[in-house]
Amino acid sequence: xxxxxxxxxxxxxxxxxxxxxxxxxxxxxxxxxxxxxxxxxxxxxxxxxxxxxxxxxxxxxxxxxxxxxxxxxxxxxxxxxxxxxxxxxxxxxxxxxxxxxxxxxxxxxxxxxxxxxxxxxxxxxxxxxxxxxxxxxxxxxxxxxxxxxxxxxxxxxxxxxxxxxxxxxxxxxxxxxxxxxxxxxxxxxxxxxxxxxxxxxxxxxxxxxxxxxxxxxxxxxxxxxxxxxxxxxxxxxxxxxxxxxxxxxxxxxxxxxxxxxxxxxxxxxxxxxxxxxxxxxxxx
Amino acid sequence: xxxxxxxxxxxxxxxxxxxxxxxxxxxxxxxxxxxxxxxxxxxxxxxxxxxxxxxxxxxxxxxxxxxxxxxxxxxxxxxxxxxxxxxxxxxxxxxxxxxxxxxxxxxxxxxxxxxxxxxxxxxxxxxxxxxxxxxxxxxxxxxxxxxxxxxxxxxxxxxxxxxxxxxxxxxxxxxxxxxxxxxxxxxxxxxxxxxxxxxxxxxxxxxxxxxxxxxxxxxxxxxxxxxxxxxxxxxxxxxxxxxxxxxxxxxxxxxxxxxxxxxxxxxxxxxxxxxxxxxxxxxxxxxxxxxxxx
Numbered sequence: 001x002x003x004x005x006x007x008x009x010x011x012x013x014x015x016x017x018x019x020x021x022x023x024x025x026x027x028x029x030x031x032x033x034x035x036x037x038x039x040x041x042x043x044x045x046x047x048x049x050x051x052x053x054x055x056x057x058x059x060x061x062x063x064x065x066x067x068x069x070x071x072x073x074x075x076x077x078x079x080x081x082x083x084x085x086x087x088x089x090x091x092x093x094x095x096x097x098x099x100x101x102x103x104x105x106x107x108x109x110x111x112x113x114x115x116x117x118x119x120x121x122x123x124x125x126x127x128x129x130x131x132x133x134x135x136x137x138x139x140x141x142x143x144x145x146x147x148x149x150x151x152x153x154x155x156x157x158x159x160x161x162x163x164x165x166x167x168x169x170x171x172x173x174x175x176x177x178x179x180x181x182x183x184x185x186x187x188x189x190x191x192x193x194x195x196x197x198x199x200x201x202x203x204x205x206x207x208x209x210x211x212x213x214x215x216x217x218x219x220x221x222x223x224x225x226x227x228x229x230x231x232x233x234x235x236x237x238x239x240x241x242x243x244x245x246x247x248x249x250x251x252x253x254x255x256x257x258x259x260x261x262x263x264x265x266x267x268x269x270x271x272x273x274x275x276x277x278x279x280x281x282x283x284x
Numbered sequence: 285x286x287x288x289x290x291x292x293x294x295x296x297x298x299x300x301x302x303x304x305x306x307x308x309x310x311x312x313x314x315x316x317x318x319x320x321x322x323x324x325x326x327x328x329x330x331x332x333x334x335x336x337x338x339x340x341x342x343x344x345x346x347x348x349x350x351x352x353x354x355x356x357x358x359x360x361x362x363x364x365x366x367x368x369x370x371x372x373x374x375x376x377x378x379x380x381x382x383x384x385x386x387x388x389x390x391x392x393x394x395x396x397x398x399x400x401x402x403x404x405x406x407x408x409x410x411x412x413x414x415x416x417x418x419x420x421x422x423x424x425x426x427x428x429x430x431x432x433x434x435x436x437x438x439x440x441x442x443x444x445x446x447x448x449x450x451x452x453x454x455x456x457x458x459x460x461x462x463x464x465x466x467x468x469x470x471x472x473x474x475x476x477x478x479x480x481x482x483x484x485x486x487x488x489x490x491x492x493x494x495x496x497x498x499x500x501x502x503x504x505x506x507x508x509x510x511x512x513x514x515x516x517x518x519x520x521x522x523x524x525x526x527x528x529x530x531x532x533x534x535x536x537x538x539x540x541x542x543x544x545x546x547x548x549x550x551x552x553x554x555x556x557x558x559x560x561x562x563x564x565x566x567x568x569x570x571x572x573x574x575x576x577x578x
Contacts, residue, residue, distance in 0.1 A: 024409035047495065048541055049534070052486035076352050076489040080461055081362035083487060084495065085407045085422045124366045127306040127418070129411040133365045178361060203333030204364060206356040212328065212365075251330070258329055 002034050007227035008157025011091065018042040018115055019169065020051075020058070020088035029087060033168035034222075042092075042115060046083035054114050058088065060106050061117050065138035073136060082122045082135065089166035090120035090138075091158065099153070102140070119158050121166035130173030137163055137185065157227055160188055164226040167217055176214040180207050182244035182276050186269050189213065191225040193233040194264040194281070200242075200253035209250060213265065235266040236281040244269075244276040253280070286315060289447075289509055292438040295374055298448060299323040299396055301336070302368035309417040310368060314451030323373070323396060327364040338387060339369070339398045346427040350463070352489060354425070363424055367405035370449045372441055373398045383436050387429075399437040400428040402449030407459060421453055423460035426468060442471060447508045450500060461488065461495045464527035465559065470551045472496070474511045476504040477518040477547040477564065480540055483525075484533040492533060496548065518549040521562035527552065528559060539565075 002009065017038045021029060023045060031038045044051050055078070062073050082088055092115035093099075095108060106116060122136040139162065141155035167175065176198065179185050189195055195213035202210040215221065224231040242249050253263065262284035269278045298319045302310055303326060312319050325332045336356075344353040354363070363369065373396040376389050387397050403424040410420025426449070428442035450458075459481070462468055472478060478496035485493040498504065503517055526532050540546055550562040 022409070025407070028408050028411065046487045047482050049484070049486065049537055055487045073358075074352065074489055075487065076461075076493075077354075077358050077362060079485065079488045079493075080422065080424060081358070081405070084459060084461065085366070085405055087408065124362060125406045125408045125411075125418070126366045127309055127406060128416065129418075131305075133361060135361050176365065178357075178365075199328045201330065202328065202360065203330055204327045204336045204356065205360040210357075210360075254330060 002036065002226075004034075004223055004228045004230065006157070006161065006223075008155075008161050011155070011158055011161055012036060015091035015093055015118060016042060016115065017165065018044060018090055018092050018117065020044045020046055020055070020083055021086075022047055022084060025085075025087055028171070030169050030171055033089075033165045036165060038169070046079065053109060053112055054117070055083075057106055057108070057115075058090075058117050058120055061120060061138050061140065062136065064105070064140065064143045066136075078122075081124055086122070086124040086132070086135075087170055088120050088122050089162070089169045090117050091162055092117045105143075105147075118155070119162040121163050123166065123170055123172070126176070128174070130171055132167075132170055132172045132175060134163075134175060134177035137188070160191060161226050163188065164222045168219075168222055172217045174214065175217050176212065178202065178205060178210050178212045180244075181209050181211060181242065181250065181278060186265070186276070186278065188225075190265060190268045191227075192217075192221045193224065194235055194266045194283075196262065196264045196283070197253075197257060197280075200257060200263075201247070201250040202254075209244075209247060211250075211265075236264065236283060238266060238279040239282050240280050241270075241277045242280055244278060286317075286447075286509065289440055289444045292372070292440055292444050293317065295378065295438055296372040296399055296441065297323055297375070297396060298370070299325065299373050299398070300368065300370050300452065301325045301327050301332075301339075301364055303327055303365065306368050309454055311452050311454075314370075314448040317448060319370075319452075327360070327369075334390070334393060335396060335398070338389070339371070339401060341388060342398050342401060342427060342429055343425065345429070345432045347425075349432075350490070363403045363405060367403055367421070367424065368453070369401050369403050370445070370452045371398050371401035372437070372445055372448075373400075374437070383433075386433060386436065399430075400441050400445040402426050402445050402452075404449070404453045404455065404458075407457075410457065417454045419454070419456040421455045421458060423458055426471070431467070442468070443474075443508055443511075446471060446475075447505060450505055450508070455500050458498045458500055459495065460498075461485065461493050463490050464492050464494055464525075464533070464552075464561065469548075469561070471508070473548055473551045474508050474515070476501075476507060476515050477549050480536075480546045480548065483536040483540055483546070484530070485537075492527070492530065494548075515549070519547070519564040519566070521549050521564055523563040523565050524560040525563050526558065527561055 119139040123132040139159040141158045198212040266281040404421040406418040407420040410418030482495040
């Protein structure tokens with residue numbers, strides 16, 4: 001049980017946390033983020049044969065989440081970029097308790113007694129202790145909605161809860177990540193507070209219309225992200241709005257960033273027809 | 285030591301792709317070879333987009349046939365943001381016409397064209413007290429255009445890239461993962477004895493992948509370039525592994541999980557279609573045994 005109030009608290013009654021990390025890396029993690037303990041048997045070693053089915057299920061979770069958007073993660077990327085250098089944190093359901101439709105969706109092998117992941121957060125350590133690059137947030141919640149799998153199961157807040165607990169587990173002090181200007185995930189990201197922009201147009205990424213954002217991590221921000229109503233984060237006023245389809249505006253903003261100006265996304269975007277208006281504040 | 289590799293640098297120039305946060309941790313004159321300031325690229329600056337596109341092509345050409353080419357979003361999220369890229373490149377005007385076409389060099393481009401790259405990213409366990417940068421790194425990629433177009437770059441480009449790349453990054457302990465049948469196993473075996481962490485890896489796209497760990501010493505760096513027939517730090521082989529025998533790989537994996545220490549101690553060799561990798565198998569001492577011996 002978390003020591004503060006959140007919207008999706010019932011999720012922790014229905015799901016159990018897990019971590020994927022090598023033994024060497026696991027020793028560097030907080031396996032009781034905000035007091036939510038990861039059981040020793042739910043720390044999965046990616047270097048062992050008996051982890052294979054669970055890791056396959058994680059790959060399926062990623063495919064179910066990102067397949068429709070065309071950015072599913074190859075298995076070698078999981079291994080080389082996440083499981084060996086960093087860690088994966090998520091929430092799962094024991095196979096013997098898993099819902100029949102989910103069992104079918106994942107094609108769970110007969111006799112499998114392990115965990116079935118319903119969410120995961122993947123991050124990669126950067127060049128300083130406590131500095132991480134967020135790589136992937138997967139959650140079955142939108143899949144359930146899209147496929148109308150379980151009408152009576154409320155998975156709202158699963159993504160935010162998973163990311164908040166994951167950042168605490170990993171000991172993240174400075175977070176960096178990348179997303180697209182039109183991504184709905186921006187609504188989750190701004191729950192952590194204002195997002196400082198590092199890029200606004202990113203030719204190194206498959207989608208040039210990608211922004212790179214970051215924030216210093218505090219417990220208050222993590223609690224706010226998970227829905228603790230007692231936390232109120234300061235946000236600077238909006239200076240202008242950027243249309244998620246306006247590439248020229250992204251390039252102009254990128255040029256200003258490269259020239260040394262500083263900007264942030266202070267609050268949630270606004271949907272507007274088939275586009276998204278993203279607020280921008282100048283901070284230096 | 286570099287002497288017989290130095291002619292490569294008559295044609296190729298070292299380059300580095302590193303953001304501001306990591307650049308200060310890297311050696312910009314590896315083994316005394318200066319990376320020219322104009323060849324130090326910021327991965328987030330728009331003007332470097334063309335070079336990054338050609339670098340992605342190198343990866344696509346070398347790893348595509350394995351089904352493991354790196355989408356650009358993976359390059360950004362998993363390589364150039366957590367880590368950095370070192371490599372060797374050639375000025376576009378020095379490339380022959382066929383090579384310009386192969387690399388899809390735009391007609392008006394006269395910058396650097398990448399011919400090889402070495403990428404390393406930090407491993408969490410490498411952060412130790414009293415040291416800002418991590419000591420343990422994952423060898424994420426090592427590739428050369430010679431792998432798919434022999435002669436497009438000078439012979440030895442891959443070895444020199446590995447040698448200099450290991451000098452660029454502050455690596456004390458190196459991890460890597462590669463396929464048992466990869467020709468690059470020759471190069472890695474030249475580094476020194478590779479301690480196996482996995483011998484069969486279902487977590488990877490290609491399960492016949494092994495994962496290794498190596499503590500880097502000056503002897504290891506030197507041996508990349510000298511390619512000794514017998515590595516000075518390698519124990520003699522006492523087993524041969526058939527790398528196409530999945531059951532044998534799985535059996536070895538179970539032994540490693542049970543605590544057996546196994547090292548790759550030499551290059552693979554082939555007789556006809558049979559490929560064998562020399563191993564040294566050494567059971568770990570029981571806990572406390574060393575105390576007793578002392």
